[in-house]
Amino acid sequence: MLYTDAIYLILAILLFSGWPAQAVLTWPEVLALWVLKEICFIGITLFKLKKTYSPIDFIRTQSLLKLFAFLWFSLDVILLEIPAFLPFQKEFLKDLSGLILFFHYLFLIWWLSALYEKRSALAKLSPSSYVISHFKLLLPFLIPWFLINLLFFVLEKHLPVSGIWAELFYFGCFVGALVVLMAPLAVRAWNCRPLPESNLRQLISSYLAREKARLGEIYLWETFDGRLLTAGVIGVIPKLRYLLISRGLLAALEEAEVLSVVAHEVGHIKRHHMFWLLVFFVLFSLIIYFVFMPLYLLFLAYFPRPDLLDVFGGQGLLLPEAFMTLGLLISVVLYFRFLLGFFLRNFERQADLYCLESLGTAHGLIKAFKKIAALSGNTEDLPSWHHYSIRQRIEFLLAAEKDPTLIAKHHQKVKKWLTFYLAFSLALILGLSRLPTKQLEEKAKLNLAYGEFLKEASIFPSKETFTYLGHLAYELGKEKDALKWYKMALKFEKDPEVLNNMAWILVTSKDKNLRNPKRALKLALEATSEKLTAIHLDTLAEAWFANKNPEKACLYSILAEARARLDPDYYPNFDYYIKQKERFCNAARSSSKVP
CATH class of the missing domain: 1.10.287 (Helix Hairpins)
Incomplete structure (x- = not known):
């Protein structure tokens, strides 16, 4: 739930701030269409929720509705082009506006979901509590983002660095804010309070001390009025790392089962999973900056049909900015949903195995899984992109109890894939960051201009x-x-510049099949007869040389140099003409010595 919502928020910010919206409709038209679309959204959401008859149906429908919310939000951005109507274009304010617009869809889904909630633990929550609890889950991530962006927005003109260093400074501040603030904010936003002194707390504390698992505190997790059947560890820094256990989970499980769940959470600590999540986030940001942008410029520079890149703004398909935004959206989904999802599932399996390793048995954890699945509405087979299903987790634990070698094999598997991920990511960053981005950018601009003229030629030749x-x-x-x-x-008109350029290509082409010295000479003679310039004389000299007449090549190169000497401002590359004269005249002298 939390990971999925976070991904959708990232996608919403990228789409809203990056899409090249242009105000085609009037504001009253946009408002009327938006209200109509809003009514349709509420109607479809209600229809889908009414069709849920079990907790599994409900969970799947809620996931589908979040995707539906993002698609509806995309219509606001792409078809209604709401970003174009904002009275400001500052990045922070624009991002904030996009978040508010997207959140309103989530709020509608959460409010309506509260009316049809099928999970018994959450079914009696009021709609307002249901919405607030969902929103509070995201606050530990949203608040650092808001504070850092607000700070940079206020101090924009007073930053000590600029350019790439300003971006890296911003990124470092944001990561630092997440590391320092996220866990403390979570325990406050999620209404956590220290687990009271009891036999259970002593049991958990003794286990933590034995396993040398460093924590700041053990908290009761009170989000959703404490009804969630869950536990977790949050925080990278040991003193700011907390173990959270919901009251609903404590009420459902026996002490031995609670200890097994705690052992699972300690597994996340011992295997440094919070640190690895931070690494995944940092590397993704570096990959976007150092890998995505060079690849995007390569795409623009070498796209074979650049006329298709300009069609949206002038009546066609998509603008380059839209392609970049779509590329970023796809990158986020592939990286977090699939790549990170693969590691998250295997991290969870490592944490499950730590319970078996540290307690010597997974019996308590298996019983806890079965109770959670039963109380949640028989969700043993409910798939998740960041967890294996409960049935799969139980089956693997039972297999590992019978064959302990599976434990080492799984840890080795995770280590191997993490090593490969790090090596591949660093190779990508180091390799593609060396690409000549300035040259690529210039070539991209040329290719885009080429596409514009292709379009124009098809309409107004x-x-x-x-x-x-x-x-x-x-x-x-x-x-x-x-x-x-x-x-x-x-075909329209004889032009000496065009004749000269054709002659130059026919005599110097890298593709030998295109070379035609005789035709090049004819075109060069026509160009010089129409207009006598150093450039045209140089082309004529090159054409004579290609036709095996170095004497005439020498003659015309001398004339080209003399013409360039008369107008140094127009011919700043005067050295080029000197080198051409030396080249052709040396060849002429050499040929005259041949008997």
């Missing part, structure tokens, strides 16, 4: 459009396409 297409195609290394566009430009 003209000599100028085809000429620009030829220039851009040549800059992009598409010499064959450049020749095609130059030929189409010549």
Whole structure:
């Protein structure tokens, strides 16, 4: 529940702040459509909830409704283009607006879900308590985000660093706020209070001391009025790390079963799972910064149909900004839902095994699992992307009791995959961060401009459009396409620049199949007859040289150098003409010595 909601919040912020919304409809039209859409959302949500007849149906429906909420939110952003109507475009305020809009869908789902809740432990909660409890679960993550973003928003013009260092400084502050504030905020937001002195507390404390599991405190977890059947450990720093146990779980389990659940949570501590979750978050952020952006620029620079990249803003499919936003959304889902989900499931299995390792038996944990499943509505086979099902967990524990070698094998498996994950992530970051991003950015801009002129040429063909297409195609290394566009430009009007450029490609092309020295010479002669410039004379010299006439190549290179010397401001690369003259004239002298 908590992980899923957090992923949806990240997706909502990325979509709302990154999508290139443009105000096409008027504000009254958007408001009318939004109200209509709101009514449809409530109606569909009620319809789906009324069709739930068991706790499993209810849990699955609630998960589906969260996806539905994100899709509905996406309509607000993509079709109604609500971000374009905001009176401000500051990143923090925009992100906050997106969160509020998305949260209102979650609040509707939670409020209506309270009316149809099928899990007996939560069925009697009032809608307001139900909504507040769900929201409080997210507060330990939202508050650090809000505080750090607010701080940077206020101090934006007074930061001691800028550029990439400002981004890294922000990221470091945010991670630090999560590490320091999240656990203390959680125990306050979740209405936790220290577990009273009792035989159970002494039993748990003795076990923690024996296992050398360092904790700040043991708390009763009072979220949802303490009715949740759950326990957990939160916090990376030992003094700010807390063991949480709900009153509902304590009421349902015997002391030995509670101790087994505590052993499971200690397994998370001993296997450093909280630290690894922080590593996953940090590395994801670094991958997005150092890997995603270079890959995105590569995509823009080498996309074979750049005309499709500009269609949304001018009546077509998608803008480059939209592609970037969609790429980020897909990256979040793949990384957290699937990659992190794989590790979370195996971390849970490691924690289960720690109960078996430290207590010598998993009997208490298995009994606890069965009771939780029964009290939750027979949810033994309910799948979860971040947990194995209860039945799978029980079966593995029973198998490990019979064959203890499975324990070491599983720990080895997790260690191997963590090592591979770290090595692959660091290799990606180090490898792709070395890509020449400035050059890629320039090529991406050229490719996007090429796409714009492709669109324009399909609607308003003209000599100028085809000429620009030829220039851009040549800059992009598409010499064959450049020749095609130059030929189409010549159909409108003879242009010495176009003739010269065609001659240059035909005589210097990297693709030897495109080279045609004779035609290049003819085109270069036409260009110089129309307009005599150093550039055209240089092309003519190159054409004569390609036609095995170094003497004439030398002659025209001398003329090109002289012409460039007369206008140094127009020909700043004067050294180039000197080198060309030396090259051709040396070749001419060498050929004259041959008997």
